[in-house]
Amino acid sequence: MVRWEPGATDRLRVAALELYVEQGFEQTTVGEIANSVGLTERTFFRHFADKKEVLFDGQDQLRQAFVDGIAAAPPSTPLGLVATALTQVAEYFTEDRRTWSRKRHQVIQANQPLKERELLKLAGLATAVTEALRKRGIKDPAATLAAETCVTVFSIAFVQWIADGETRSLAEVARDTLSEFRILALETAEP
Amino acid sequence: MVRWEPGATDRLRVAALELYVEQGFEQTTVGEIANSVGLTERTFFRHFADKKEVLFDGQDQLRQAFVDGIAAAPPSTPLGLVATALTQVAEYFTEDRRTWSRKRHQVIQANQPLKERELLKLAGLATAVTEALRKRGIKDPAATLAAETCVTVFSIAFVQWIADGETRSLAEVARDTLSEFRILALETAEP
Incomplete structure (x- = not known):
């Protein structure tokens, strides 16, 4: 069973963009993005195919x-x-x-x-x-x-x-x- | 010493394009292009960085x-x-x-x-x-x-x-x- 986190897409999107701005896109890992809002890498990948997708979805x-x-x-x-x-x-x-x-x-x-x-x-x-x-x-x-x-x-x-x-x-x-x-x-x- | 073949760039360009049209870009190897005009792969790479370069130089x-x-x-x-x-x-x-x-x-x-x-x-x-x-x-x-x-x-x-x-x-x-x-x-x- 996949657990669905309400609002997770938006939280991940905001968190990712902040990290990309602060430390650069290349330097930011999916793990960091997910962890910064208390989620796991696995959860990230249920919402976005990859790091780029956050910017282009x-x-x-x-x-x-x-x-x-x-x-x-x-x-x-x-x-x-x-x-x-x-x-x-x-x-x-x-x-x-x-x-x-x-x-x-x-x-x-x-x-x-x-x-x-x-x-x-x-x-x-x-x-x-x-x-x-x-x-x-x-x-x-x-x-x-x-x-x-x-x-x-x-x-x-x-x-x-x-x-x-x-x-x-x-x-x-x-x-x-x-x-x-x-x-x-x-x-x-x-x- | 690098030997320079006069007109090799043009011959390679024409040969490459013919092969790309006939058998597809992906399917064509640099070796085939070079061999089809009696040159070596090494010679090809003295004229073009790669297969794409023929089309974009x-x-x-x-x-x-x-x-x-x-x-x-x-x-x-x-x-x-x-x-x-x-x-x-x-x-x-x-x-x-x-x-x-x-x-x-x-x-x-x-x-x-x-x-x-x-x-x-x-x-x-x-x-x-x-x-x-x-x-x-x-x-x-x-x-x-x-x-x-x-x-x-x-x-x-x-x-x-x-x-x-x-x-x-x-x-x-x-x-x-x-x-x-x-x-x-x-x-x-x-x-």
Whole structure:
């Protein structure tokens, strides 16, 4: 019989991130994470496949949120659909997640394999958004271009959202980033 | 004394790609590649660090070509600089490289670790282009947005360039893709 510890996933997640920030991702063992919240290594592995998984277990939800956002958006241009999905996804990133997200980003940026994993996650996200846009009848290359723009805007907005002193919500930052992007494209249209 | 075989790099490159296409990347050994052109495994390793390197040894040149293209472009908007660099880089991809590029792409798409390596290469390219744009005085987020757009347009144009039946040059496809991209952004500006 497997014993289930209520709230263990969250406790492990918080403890792991604190240790990664304090002593580095490489230097932290699963045993330390588990012990720091009075749990065993065995328990850790019932919640997460490995040390990395603590940082990436929201990956599927994020992708699904974008796919659902595109699917449910009212009829619009490709970037109009993207704008709706971005706003909707940004709502998952509430104020109380900002500090967690900042620390997570800091840990990832300090470690090359984690940075690569994050890049691959974003590439997977772009592929999923492309598919979702195609299902809305958007043809290529518009679907791919709009999906890549979606992920670029999301990534840039995210980094800005967790920057020191930033007070706008992620939805606001994403909207402003998308505007910057439009300005950029319009400038090019000039001779 | 190390003996230098003239043209060995190219012979090994062509032989390796043929074998990767015929029997798969995983299934091909360095020994087979070398032997198929009458060379030894030792010789192979004087030219390439490993089997993957055959497919990725143009990576630094590509990045440098983009960086040089941005640096040398006449004053323009961020995407104007990108457009100049794209056209310049596209010139490296002459007609006689189209078949090689198509086969290379086919091998990479069939193998997950190679796909990941290619994605990381493109991410590194975006970072280099961002830096080059900053050196031209472009601020963020415009520099990052324009750099990501550059890499997205290049990737999409490249895949189109090697598609069956495509006859336009890479420079033409890149220009058309950038236009599609502008249309996409303009559409969004509409209510």
